[in-house]
Amino acid sequence: MRTLILLIITLISSGLSAQVAVNTDGSLPDNSSMLDVKSTTQGLLVPRMTSAQRIAIVSPAEGLMVYDLTTGSFWFIKQSVWTELADKSNGLWQVNGSNLFYNSGNVGIGDSDPAAALTVGNGDKFQVQASDGDVTFTDDEASINFPESAGTNSPMIYMFSGGTNNQNRMILAHSPAYSNTGLRYNDLSDLFQFVSNGTVGVNVNPSGAIGINTNAVSYNFDVNGTARISALDISSSLEYLNDAVVSSNNATPLEVRRSQINLSMTNVASGNFLDANFSYSAFDGNPTIIIGNLTTGTGEWYKVQITAFDVTTTSCKFRMVNTASDAITMTGSWSILLIGPK
Structure with missing residues (x-):
C-alpha cells in the first residue's frame, strides 16, 4: 500500500x-x-x-x-x-580524418550501373579504371577543354616529368585499335615522331629540325627519298648528297648524279684532239653532261678544251682538243654532273 x-x-x-x-x-x-x-x-x-x-x-x-x-x-x-x-563503420562510404573513401564495387554519378571504379554520365561516358588508372571517354563527341593559361610557365598539358627511358613515352593515337599510329614522343632519342603502324615517317628534334623517312636528322630539313617542292627559294646554297632526283614542271623526274672523269694527253700536236669513253648507270633518257672543276692535274691541262658528245642513256665520249700553238702533255681529273630522266 x-x-x-x-x-x-x-x-x-x-x-x-x-x-x-x-x-x-x-x-x-x-x-x-x-x-x-x-x-x-x-x-x-x-x-x-x-x-x-x-x-x-x-x-x-x-x-x-x-x-x-x-x-x-x-x-x-x-x-x-x-x-x-546507419553505422558508419559498416556503411558503403568510410571516413578517414577529413577524407571520404569507398573500397567496394564501383561508383556511378548519373549512372546506376557503373562499369568502372568511377563512372560519370548515363551509359558510362567517362570511366576511370581501378586497376591501372586508365581514363576512357566512350562518347565519340567527348572533348577536354582547358581554360586559358595566364601564367608564364603554366603548360596546358603536362605529363611524364620523370621516369625511365621509354620509346612510347607519350602517344596520341587514332583509337585503341590503332595504338601504333599517331603522334609519339620518344625519350630514348628525344624526338617527336609521326608513326604509322609502328613505322616512323617524320621526326622532329628539339632544335626544330625535321627528318622524313630518317631517324638520323642531320639537317634542318632532311628527306630520305623523293621530295616534291612546288617552289624553292634558295637564298644561300643548295647541297645534295650522293645522287638525287628532281621533278620538273613537265612531271618527268630528273636524276642528278655526281661523278669524276680521268683524262690524259701525251705530246698531242696543236689543234689535234683525243677522245675518251665514259660509262654510267642507265637513265630513262639521254642525260645532260656538265663538266665541272679540275680536282687534280699535272702538265698544261689549262690549254685543253673538253667537250662531251655521243651521249646515250648509258655512255658518252669526251673530246680533248689542244688549243695551244704547240704540242702538250697533261693528266687531270674533272668532276662532272649528269642530269637525266629517271
Whole structure:
C-alpha cells in the first residue's frame, strides 16, 4: 500500500512539474529535458519490432524512433519518411580524418550501373579504371577543354616529368585499335615522331629540325627519298648528297648524279684532239653532261678544251682538243654532273 501511494504521489508530482527524472540518486531532471534518465549500469530500451511492424505503424509522428529487429538498426521518422541511423563503420562510404573513401564495387554519378571504379554520365561516358588508372571517354563527341593559361610557365598539358627511358613515352593515337599510329614522343632519342603502324615517317628534334623517312636528322630539313617542292627559294646554297632526283614542271623526274672523269694527253700536236669513253648507270633518257672543276692535274691541262658528245642513256665520249700553238702533255681529273630522266 505504501508503495502504491508513493507511485501516485510521484506521478502527480511529475505531472505538476512537466519533467520526469528517472534515477537512483534522487537528482532532479535537467531544465532542458522533459525526461532525464540517469544510470551507470542500465540503458534506455526503445520499442523493438520487425520491419513489417515498423512500416505498419499508422501516421508515425516526426521523430518517432524504434529498433528494427530485421535490419538490426535504429529507425526514426524524418519529414514523414523512415530514416535509418546507419553505422558508419559498416556503411558503403568510410571516413578517414577529413577524407571520404569507398573500397567496394564501383561508383556511378548519373549512372546506376557503373562499369568502372568511377563512372560519370548515363551509359558510362567517362570511366576511370581501378586497376591501372586508365581514363576512357566512350562518347565519340567527348572533348577536354582547358581554360586559358595566364601564367608564364603554366603548360596546358603536362605529363611524364620523370621516369625511365621509354620509346612510347607519350602517344596520341587514332583509337585503341590503332595504338601504333599517331603522334609519339620518344625519350630514348628525344624526338617527336609521326608513326604509322609502328613505322616512323617524320621526326622532329628539339632544335626544330625535321627528318622524313630518317631517324638520323642531320639537317634542318632532311628527306630520305623523293621530295616534291612546288617552289624553292634558295637564298644561300643548295647541297645534295650522293645522287638525287628532281621533278620538273613537265612531271618527268630528273636524276642528278655526281661523278669524276680521268683524262690524259701525251705530246698531242696543236689543234689535234683525243677522245675518251665514259660509262654510267642507265637513265630513262639521254642525260645532260656538265663538266665541272679540275680536282687534280699535272702538265698544261689549262690549254685543253673538253667537250662531251655521243651521249646515250648509258655512255658518252669526251673530246680533248689542244688549243695551244704547240704540242702538250697533261693528266687531270674533272668532276662532272649528269642530269637525266629517271
